[in-house]
């Protein structure tokens with residue numbers, strides 16, 4: 529009989545993404561992925577209690593101090609499902625404690641002056657974008673060194689690398705052997721309800737990084753992968769041209785019934801488009817918007833020298849469901865961020881499967897056991913961070929910006 533792999537997981541965070549991870553850990557084939565401890569912000573202990581009950585975690589192993597848990601708990605991997613500004617500090621602590629890391633997207637960003645308490649920081653979004661890029665590079669450098677020194681595995685939770693359309697696109701491109709000339713992709717909806725999404729100091733930016741991390745990451749992943757498959761060397765992102773906008777500034781002047789957009793950005797953009805040019809001269813066009821109605825739109829199209837692939841990660845029509853009024857579907861989930869369930873709805877049959885979470889977490893826990901790099905790894909996390917912050921600089925300067933190869937601008 530095949531031996532069951534066992535991985536002990538220490539979670540940091542018990543919110544939305546933590547639940548996504550926990551649901552999928554419970555279903556991994558041939559792997560016993562056990563959550564042995566969990567840390568949350570002190571105010572969220574009741575959330576941790578509920579989490580422990582739901583996922584059969586011993587509530588005596590709840591911590592209100594993540595650093596203490598990371599240092600003392602007997603775990604193979606620390607799973608960081610906390611707001612983005614906490615990713616790198618906790619990841620470095622985990623590496624120093626000899627633990628592998630699973631870290632949610634985006635990897636990091638600029639969050640303002642660390643000497644000022646986060647709730648006291650104002651208008652961080654107005655900071656010069658070159659300063660932001662420089663600070664992000666320092667974070668990436670520190671993290672890469674800590675991970676390499678400790679020899680632990682770093683798993684970057686970019687689920688789009690495992691989303692079924694991306695997975696199928698890779699299978700097709702590998703078989704057809706054409707060159708990827710262009711990728712067009714994006715994530716859009718009508719705005720996050722979270723107050724954290726409105727301020728740069730919590731998320732490191734607006735739509736471009738908060739949602740855009742997925743399509744930016746997937747496009748870069750495909751080109752890195754293509755190069756490795758083609759001639760054993762990744763094709764790196766080289767430069768970027770980008771534009772950002774804050775539509776809220778003029779939406780506020782419209783009559784109420786003409787504005788159904790929910791986002792209320794404070795110092796962040798709610799719309800962005802970037803063009804990444806790779807070192808082989810090919811391009812990816814990436815859109816991320818908080819101002820798109822009609823349910824979440826996650827898509828990726830790949831145009832190669834000998835084929836074309838169109839992938840709809842969400843908002844696909846595999847199940848279309850109709851209701852004459854709102855009432856019939858009041859208690860049924862159809863698709864994220866849809867404004868109405870009246871009429872035809874694209875009822876997503878299996879969002880987790882389509883968006884890749886089970887495959888992502890299977891790769892991660894197996895990578896930790898086998899001490900290897902997962903498909904979505906630290907290289908991808910760092911290249912995606914560099915590209916997105918070079919994009920912010922490009923939008924500020926109104927010109928093409930080179931994506932730093934190392935850690936200097």
Ligand SMILES: NC(=O)c1ccc[n+]([C@@H]2O[C@H](COP(=O)([O-])OP(=O)(O)OC[C@H]3O[C@@H](n4cnc5c(N)ncnc54)[C@H](O)[C@@H]3O)[C@@H](O)[C@H]2O)c1
Pocket residue numbers: 540541542543544545546567568569572575593594608609610611612614632633634685687
């Ligand atoms: N891959 C995806 O599809 C996806 C979806 C949603 C969120 N995310 C990412 O997951 C991360 C978390 O987002 P979320 O929506 O789950 O947030 P959330 O607000 O639902 O949960 C955040 C959790 O972090 C904990 N936390 C905050 N400060 C802490 C601290 N100092 N020490 C310990 N715990 C602390 C809170 O107690 C809470 O449990 C973000 O980086 C986000 O970008 C990814």
